[in-house]
Amino acid sequence: MHLLVFKICCSSVFPSLKIHPLSLFFLNSEQQTIPTLISNMNLLANILKQPIRKSVLIHHRSCRLTLFAKLPESLQLPAVNDTLFCFSLSTTAHTLLSQHAPLFDLQEQDAHNVNVQSIDFPGGRVTFTPQIKFISESTDKRVPCYRVLDDDGYPFAGSRSEQVDKETALKMYKSMVTLQIMDHIFYEAQRQGRISFYMTSMGEEAINIATAAALSPDDIILPQYREPGILLWRGFTIEEFANQLFGTKNDAGKGRQMPVHYGSKKHNFVTVSSPIATQLPQAAGIAYSLKMDNKEACAVAFTGDGGTSEGDFHAGLNFAAVMEAPVLFICRNNGWAISTPISDQFRSDGVVVKGQAYGIRSIRIDGNDTLAVYSAIRAAREMVIREQKPILVEALTYRVGHHSTSDDSTKYRPLNEIEYWKTARNPLGRYRKWVQRNGWWTDEEETELRGSIRKQVMNAIQVADKTEKPSLKELFTDVYDRLPLNLHEQEKSLRETIKRHEQDFPADVPL
Numbered sequence: 001m002h003l004l005v006f007k008i009c010c011s012s013v014f015p016s017l018k019i020h021p022l023s024l025f026f027l028n029s030e031q032q033t034i035p036t037l038i039s040n041m042n043l044l045a046n047i048l049k050q051p052i053r054k055s056v057l058i059h060h061r062s063c064r065l066t067l068f069a070k071l072p073e074s075l076q077l078p079a080v081n082d083t084l085f086c087f088s089l090s091t092t093a094h095t096l097l098s099q100h101a102p103l104f105d106l107q108e109q110d111a112h113n114v115n116v117q118s119i120d121f122p123g124g125r126v127t128f129t130p131q132i133k134f135i136s137e138s139t140d141k142r143v144p145c146y147r148v149l150d151d152d153g154y155p156f157a158g159s160r161s162e163q164v165d166k167e168t169a170l171k172m173y174k175s176m177v178t179l180q181i182m183d184h185i186f187y188e189a190q191r192q193g194r195i196s197f198y199m200t201s202m203g204e205e206a207i208n209i210a211t212a213a214a215l216s217p218d219d220i221i222l223p224q225y226r227e228p229g230i231l232l233w234r235g236f237t238i239e240e241f242a243n244q245l246f247g248t249k250n251d252a253g254k255g256r257q258m259p260v261h262y263g264s265k266k267h268n269f270v271t272v273s274s275p276i277a278t279q280l281p282q283a284a285g286i287a288y289s290l291k292m293d294n295k296e297a298c299a300v301a302f303t304g305d306g307g308t309s310e311g312d313f314h315a316g317l318n319f320a321a322v323m324e325a326p327v328l329f330i331c332r333n334n335g336w337a338i339s340t341p342i343s344d345q346f347r348s349d350g351v352v353v354k355g356q357a358y359g360i361r362s363i364r365i366d367g368n369d370t371l372a373v374y375s376a377i378r379a380a381r382e383m384v385i386r387e388q389k390p391i392l393v394e395a396l397t398y399r400v401g402h403h404s405t406s407d408d409s410t411k412y413r414p415l416n417e418i419e420y421w422k423t424a425r426n427p428l429g430r431y432r433k434w435v436q437r438n439g440w441w442t443d444e445e446e447t448e449l450r451g452s453i454r455k456q457v458m459n460a461i462q463v464a465d466k467t468e469k470p471s472l473k474e475l476f477t478d479v480y481d482r483l484p485l486n487l488h489e490q491e492k493s494l495r496e497t498i499k500r501h502e503q504d505f506p507a508d509v510p511l
Helices: 034-049 166-191 205-214 228-234 238-246 279-292 311-323 370-387 415-423 427-437 443-466 472-476 485-500
Strands: 007-009 017-019 056-060 063-067 083-085 104-106 118-121 124-127 220-222 299-304 327-333 361-366 391-396
Touching: 166 205, 166 228, 166 238, 166 370, 166 427, 166 443, 205 228, 205 327, 205 370, 205 427, 220 279, 228 238, 238 443, 279 299, 279 311, 279 327, 311 327, 327 370, 361 370, 370 391, 370 427, 472 485
Parallel strands: 056 083, 220 299, 299 327, 327 391, 361 391
Antiparallel strands: 007 063, 017 104, 056 063, 118 124
């Protein structure tokens, strides 16, 4: 088909409309030009029957109307010039719609006259207007949320998603179960005093695992602190998680970081930082370096809804947009920044609309729908790599657990709200229904998997709990090639202090 466009533009404000075939009417509230409009309608019908290749421009005073039509490929179209017709159309014209498939598109334009005044300004041409018109602070209609599975695990009719084979689907489900069990047991280990701190990903397992499955191992991850599932997917073992949490000599970070502040160069996972949102501008820089090196990879930066209230959110997104850096920003909007609800953080429609302000393509997805997360992240990554530009993804989810082991969320949110999201909106339960409905999973396999993972985690804890801590000398290594004099003096002073108070120094830390 030869695709052409139909536009009506008047000095008055018109919404975007659709015109359909067999129902092309122009109505005038003043009524006096109806006969003329009927005549014009007949003329337009005749025009549609003509082999017009380009366009028909209808111009009168402050109303400009450009007509294009969809014409069949079989129609031989001679090369003709644009034709000018003059009609007495009212500037208050409206359009009557029918139930047929759309043939024309109507779009509002600034068309007070042919010679619209404008100025070339950095960033593009800007049109002048004689009207005082403010941009609305918000719209009544919220940005829709992409979803594939309903709460019972059934796909929506007509939903579009990536096809997931059995092997990938099962690996995703098993990883989600593993993450859930790890969270439960490590959380209890902290409550027993065996580790000092812990943060769970309860309720956000789908974002962790489905995102990891949709990315390439070459993509560089800059986490916030609720993304251990990505490490798990990439091959970080349960024993390695335990070593980090217990700060053993086998911890890659040599016990220098807080628990859950994981990092792995092998798995392209930048170490977690405690300060909120510092990873966002870092991601823009890393992504730009990937672009300079022509890498087929992108940076992927995570943040929570609370992180969007930080200045680094602005710096990271603006830098990425201006430099056209291939970075995928993923916001886990779980409703709470510790005890601060999103209603006390921003007045905008969530986080997704913030991308447009920076010139970044954005999408809102159901973060508790494993297939929706997988499909959206795959599509977003492909665009980021292909176009070498950033994308912002807002994943709507809910933090079922406390913010951390230092928090009691029942002090600021009702128990029935937590229970609802824990049961009715649980991402594992919904995804499991879909997997089982495909005949890929049974209750017996579920029982066996959970028992096996539990044993692995318990064993990893027992081993880590008995493993030595890193040597005292590791406090001073891995920063300078040659230890400077002041650090030599500090180490000497520390050892002298330990010697005087040997009974107070941990016995499992080698001197």
